[in-house]
Amino acid sequence: MRHFRPVAIAALLTAVAAACSAPSHDAVAKDSAAKPGDALAAAVAAPTRTPANLARDKYRHPAETLAFFGVKPGDTVVELWPGAGWYTEILAPLAKAGGGTLYAAAPWDRGLNRVKAKQTENADVYGAVKLAEFPNAGTNPKVPDGSADVVLTFRNVHNWRFDGKDNTAEAFKQIFAMLKPGGTLGIVDHRLNESDDSAKEEKSGYMKESSIIGFAEAAGFKLAGKSEINANPKDTKDYPKGVWTLPPTLTEGDANRDTYLAIGESDRMTLKFVKPAS
Template sequence: MKRIRSPLSLNSSLTYSAAFLPMLFVSACLGQDLDTRALEVALSGPDREVTDFARDGARKPVQVLEFLGIQAGMTVLDLYAAGGYYTFILSKAVGENGTVYAQNTERGLRFVEDRQNITQGEALTAKIERGDLRNVVQIVRPLKDIDLAENSVDLVIVAQTLHDYYNPNPERALQMLLQLRLLLKPGGVLGITDHVGVAGRDNRDLHRMQIQQAVELARQAGFEVEASEVLRVSTDDHSRSIFDPRLNRSTDRFLLKLSKPL
């Protein structure tokens, strides 16, 4: 595992971790469609955190990645990877010939990991070491300083964080999408999942976002947009915060596939 820290140059702060367990990759070469069954097996293995496995029922990661068209050998950016829930999954999906950039900020890594008494930085490092995720590169710097080449990334994942950009400042969210569009290769995909909000509610306080707001933002940034219903939950009470224990984290969520034109 490599780690790139801000504000140093890419070549000035790389740290490497030893491998601990044999790595189970789903596939090996670019262009091969996702083997969903193999990925499901990889995600149920002993090298994965039980707390992450417990999230799969609501997040449906295999179905999400299948919809987004992930393939072995891809270069993927996990934007605000936090404790690495998706980092682990993406690593297994793209295989030994792929690369996963797990982006965080120094501040974000100090946050407490969900349902664990450790920081997100500690959780991510533990996942990488326990899973022997040799294809993961940690980037510890803001998106504006990410220092990845334009047209170099096949897929970007923005999981349940777009609302954090949009609700306080829609223009900031637009600038984020525009920068991600630059990083994507022509035909590359930006996958967005987030908690559904409704008009007339304080979605900033509820940590939600209206679907149409996300769609309009994506189109404004120049993306082609396709939606999936796979994460929708009809029983969700949209007036409650996503952290309300009565929801048990089973929130109504949208899934968007944003494609950069060829």
């Protein structure tokens, strides 16, 4: 009989235990796959983002906001009224890395000029972004009905409200149509206190949560959640020149500039809606 020293036996037992507890090849491959959170973090950290936009992350919490809305790398995402492209700088790299599709949809074509400029400047990152008219009048490209996993709009519903209640209702109707059953609508907007006069929605840039929820539910959406990710209790919401008094616009220029910078960007609601699956 072959004899083993105690040290050798201990080493042998350790090796066997390690082999038994080692993950399988499939498990390693699965674990190494990019998780949605990792992909979002990478997109937020994209080297192509504008430094001035990066400075606003402390107010806008993009990774947390997109995670709350359930945005995944391979999704078909529609960004409504992207403006200068603050979120486009995150969503485009996310779609590119994950094999997803990104639509930028806005008034044709002035509302898409900033995105077009980005496509010209950096076709590698932005070239695949699809352009569509929103609200769509029937003559220019649109987001196909039932094609989107997620529709996002950041600080824009108040702009639609300026065009009247009927036009706002039509906008939500078109959003509902472009989403797949079970798809998500994510909204961030400047939040008016529920106790304030609703007439302020027509000029201040702030809207009540109840108003936006009302428009969404009337179009067929179900409220799926609220988040305080983008809340700012310092915002008094009582400025004669509206929300644009605060950064980044700072409408009053140097007047009370330090006060408004200390407040930061506006108090914002973050609402998640779902298009019913049936």
